[in-house]
Amino acid sequence: MNSDLTEEEMRRALFGTPQPEEQVPAPLVKEPVEEVVPAKPVVAPAAKKKASKAFTPRLRVTLRVGNEFEGKMIELIHEADTL
Template sequence: MSTELSEEEMRQALFGSSNQPEPESAPKWLEPEAVAKPQPSPKPRSVAKPLSPKLRVVLHVTKEFEGDVEVFTYDANTLSTLVAEQEAKNEAKKKRFRYFNVMSVKPIP
């Protein structure tokens, strides 16, 4: 068996035999193939409820030591419980509360 193959024999081995004559200007492997790709059908998307990155912080606050305890709630626009607690304490300070105790930090549904 000969180890040297002609260009035509190599093309037949790689691409199979074709009945139409090939143009001499460009090799077949350089020409783009015009194959229509099937487009996937658009799936209807379910409308999801937007995620709420909010936490509700509940504090027991007083203006004087061992005075009347009030419940102070604050809704923070964050997912960090530490940041939510700090924001709630700062808001309580703005309302002139001096003593606070964090009771709960829960996500708002």
């Protein structure tokens, strides 16, 4: 196996020989389309419903923190609406 390859030979080995690009025909010119503006339907105003207040469970986290092994402990409590 030949270890003295040129840069061009390495490129051909990795990527293959370059293929000519296909010519894409020019895009066709479309005729202008008339804009149609839809009329808004008339809707009778509905009676507004009061939003019911849903029950939101609260999360209570209790954390006991100590500075010494089996020593004095401090208890921290945090309440949140979300996780």
